[in-house]
């Protein structure tokens with residue numbers, strides 16, 4: 077058996093350039109961690125963009141960058157600034173991202189960015205073709221690279237290809253609006269296995285294949301030419317141990333070892349034992365429902381005014397895609413909403429919303445997760461939502477209440493949380509009331525189930541399940557189906 081080749085838009089390393097010294101630092105993101113068991117170094121390769129455009133790479137340093145990446149089993153795809161504009165900020169994030177999250181009004185259909193998407197997908201496919209052999213196993217990730225499977229398949233009919241989509245696959249009625257809908261489906265169907273987070277996304281995809289391409293679909297298999305393509309759901313987990321161990325370590329810290337953030341949180345708790353922290357963490361993205369969360373919180377404070385001066389909403393939003401206009405508008409909307417609500421409701425001793433617009437180091441994330449009585453996550457659409465899982469994993473004493481939007485993929489596996497419709501402010505307000513008043517025994521019994529499930533189906537298991545399924549499918553690859 078050959079090696080495993082993983083392909084994603086970004087490589088799981090960050091490049092640091094200091095004069096002519098290049099260092100590649102491994103990223104600690106969910107995907108990179110999850111793939112650890114698959115991307116074990118010696119017999120695997122990760123192909124992706126380094127984060128630096130051709131224009132940004134200092135003259136003569138490209139070979140050094142290649143060497144630095146090689147040490148981490150990585151190889152870069154070269155992209156120009158124009159490529160990144162049209163492919164990433166353009167078609168990926170102004171067409172596919174809004175459309176697949178049901179934001180039709182934000183979706184742009186531009187031929188030029190589609191053409192760049194095709195050309196850049198070809199660059200990724202070419203990189204795979206150059207670096208792989210027929211007996212290798214290829215795993216392509218996410219919505220930026222949906223044409224890659226077919227582009228590779230055309231040149232390498234016998235190679236084994238898996239594809240995983242990290243965002244929702246929308247219903248047929250939404251997907252059909254895309255001018256290049258058949259091309260996207262055909263691109264994906266170059267794979268042997270196509271994975272989604274949930275059964276619903278899988279079902280939507282199969283329905284589009286049947287209705288737009290007229291292909292035969294039986295249960296979760298698609299028959300195309302002489303191939304059988306398997307479609308399945310693999311709900312992505314987290315590195316459970318990393319989060320639960322970090323939380324245990326956090327609990328054992330003496331006061332003088334605690335971060336400044338933790339000490340500030342403690343001071344507030346000590347000054348009023350009834351005070352509650354409500355936490356939300358996400359990228360600043362319109363799909364995450366941050367404005368609805370703020371409105372829901374305001375509604376809660378007006379409906380249950382006894383909690384004024386008692387509860388605080390901590391909003392941690394990571395800057396994201398800030399050169400796409402809708403993200404700039406969203407930033408403005410959230411800034412104004414936080415300002416207005418705080419302006420109207422604050423007292424000399426209480427600010428209802430603490431808003432941090434930045435990425436936080438892992439230790440501070442743990443401070444926030446472990447200090448918050450409630451996590452309030454209200455995405456309007458979300459492929460999975462790992463923050464919900466991370467919050468539960470850090471609750472070492474099993475207290476804490478998760479309020480989660482039913483529009484997040486993770487809601488399917490987290491029935492013991494309080495599920496809400498993010499458009500229903502009444503329900504958000506009542507769930508906050510329920511969470512604040514939930515008996516500790518009930519919190520523990522709900523979290524016991526959640527923790528067990530998350531511990532068992534962690535991110536490593538997710539990656540291994542996908543790979544096992546792909547290898548199984550390999551045995552059937554290209555067998556003529558007599559039908």
Ligand code: ADQ
Pocket residue numbers: 106242243312357358359392393394434435436437441458459460461462463464466
């Ligand atoms: P995202 O939309 O990025 O991922 P999510 O799954 O919640 O959403 O992952 C966010 C990650 O970033 C979490 O691990 C979280 O801890 C971290 N993070 C968030 N805010 C942070 C901050 N301020 N500082 C530091 N870290 C922060 C996409 C899809 C999701 C899907 C994942 C995985 O949109 O639906 O769950 O991929 O498939």
